[in-house]
Amino acid sequence: VTGVQTCALPIFGLRHPLFREAIKRMGVLYPDTELILEELQSGLQLDAVRTGKLDAGFVYLTEDASEPATSLPNARSLNELRSLTLEEGGIGLAMPRDHSLVGSETLDLADLSHEGFIIVGPSLANAYFPFQPRIVQQVSNISTQINLISVGMGVGLVVVSPSLQFPGDIQVVPLRGIEYRSQFRLIWRQDATNPILQNFIMIVREMTKHC
DSSP: OOEEEEEEEOTTGGGOHHHHHHHHHHHHHOTTEEEEEEEOOHHHHHHHHHTTSOSEEEEEEEOOOSSOSSSOOBGGGGTTOEEEEEEEEEEEEEEETTOTTTTOSOBOGGGGTTOEEEEETTOOOTTTOSSOOEEEEEESSHHHHHHHHHTTSOBEEEEEOSSOOOOTTEEEEEBTTOOOOEEEEEEEOTTOOOHHHHHHHHHHHHHHTTO
16 A cells, blocks of 8 residues: 555653654555644644545543643544554653652652642643642653753653653652543544555554553
C-alpha cells in the first residue's frame, strides 16, 4: 500500500517510547507510505480528526470527573471518534533536579503550599488543592512548562505513566491521595476507510498486546 497519512502527536509526545515505536514499525513494514506528523495539543487534535484534517492522532485524555487537574480533554469528549488505549497513568509533580524534595517517593499537595506553580493553560487542579496555589507562570504547552521547571522557575503538575520519559534535568514524583486517571490513546474517525490508516491501527493494536 502506498500513499500519505497525516497524524498528530501531542506536545511532548516524542518523549513517549510507544509513539516512537509505532512510527518506526510503520516505516519498516510499509516503506512506501509517507507519514506527515504534526505537533498539536490533544484538544485541538480531536477537532482536526473530526473534520478530516488529520487521519489520526495520539492524545492524552483524562477520565477525571471533577474539575480538571491539567489542560487535558476528558475522555467523554471523544463522542463518535474511535480510539485505542496505549497506556494509562496518573498525575505527578515535576521539579528541577536540585529541588529540596528530590528523592521523595511520593508527595502530598498539602506539603507544597510554599511552592510556585507553572501551569499549562487556564486549567488547574483547584478541586484537589487544600490551599490557594501561587501561580508564577501560565504557559501554552507542556514543553514550555517543563523547560521553565528545569531552570528552577517553579514546579508543575504533569501527567505520568510507566513509559513516559522526562528530561534528565527534572524529576517527577507521584502525588498520593489523588484519584486521577489519564490515558494515552490513538484516535481516528469511525467512518475512516483509508487502508494506510487501517495498517497503522493494526500496528498500534499489536503493540498494546505486549504492553
